Amino acid sequence: EDKVVQSPLSLVVHEGDTVTLNCSYEVTNFRSLLWYKQEKKAPTFLFMLTSSGIEKKSGRLSSILDKKELFSILNITATQTGDSAVYLCAVNSGGSNYKLTFGKGTLLTVNP
Amino acid sequence: NAGVTQTPKFQVLKTGQSMTLQCAQDMNHEYMSWYRQDPGMGLRLIHYSVGAGITDQGEVPNGYNVSRSTTEDFPLRLLSAAPSQTSVYFCASRTGNQPQHFGDGTRLSIL
Numbered sequence: 340e341d342k343v344v345q346s347p348l349s350l351v352v353h354e355g356d357t358v359t360l361n362c363s364y365e366v367t368n369f370r371s372l373l374w375y376k377q378e379k380k381a382p383t384f385l386f387m388l389t390s391s392g393i394e395k396k397s398g399r400l401s402s403i404l405d406k407k408e409l410f411s412i413l414n415i416t417a418t419q420t421g422d423s424a425v426y427l428c429a430v431n432s433g434g435s436n437y438k439l440t441f442g443k444g445t446l447l448t449v450n451p
Numbered sequence: 452n453a454g455v456t457q458t459p460k461f462q463v464l465k466t467g468q469s470m471t472l473q474c475a476q477d478m479n480h481e482y483m484s485w486y487r488q489d490p491g492m493g494l495r496l497i498h499y500s501v502g503a504g505i506t507d508q509g510e511v512p513n514g515y516n517v518s519r520s521t522t523e524d525f526p527l528r529l530l531s532a533a534p535s536q537t538s539v540y541f542c543a544s545r546t547g548n549q550p551q552h553f554g555d556g557t558r559l560s561i562l
Contacts (some may be wrong), residue, residue: 343493370548371548373550373551377537380556381455381541381553381554381556382494382541382553382554384550384551384552386520387550399532427493427494429494431548438496438509439484439496439551441486441493441494441495442493443491443493444493444494
């Protein structure tokens with residue numbers, strides 16, 4: 340059975356702090372790892388990672404994948420209150436049948 | 452483009468009632484999926500489709516039916532609603548190896 344484990348499950352920080360969210364996985368036939376941000380409604384896509392060691396960056400957010408150790412991290416620098424959300428990690432392990440397995444998410448709260 | 456549209460946004464049912472959650476996408480995506488999201492459980496795959504006329508079961512398919520008669524639409528049917536099906540339901544679509552696009556969700560309560 341495929342597994343995706345995120346840690347911590349929740350985190351409270353102050354504006355300006357830097358946070359690191361973790362995602363480890365055990366899946367067959369790994370294809371890619373995806374990060375999503377979920378506020379009140381639909382998850383919105385942040386990053387898709389397929390290769391080890393290549394950092395993806397978007398503004399204050401960055402992510403990297405380690406396929407040998409089977410984990411990924413999502414970094415957020417200089418956090419803002421608008422970063423408060425649930426961050427979801429998902430792994431695509433589909434082969435010919437696309438299958439996306441989600442972790443339980445990390446609830447990030449950024450206080451002013 | 453509207454993206455992925457789900458209706459209704461909220462619904463309350465009584466145990467034993469049936470209903471259909473609608474999902475439509477206007478991006479000509481071949482892949483569509485239904486997930487449920489429960490507190491502390493993340494998103495779990497119910498059913499998915501790789502194209503019109505083709506559907507398959509996900510992780511938690513019991514109590515749900517789907518069909519895919521057109522590329523655009525992927526309705527989810529609850530045949531006899533149970534309190535355990537109280538959840539937030541998300542429909543998603545994608546093309547090729549691109550990330551999934553999610554609808555805004557349907558919040559369903561079964562009394």
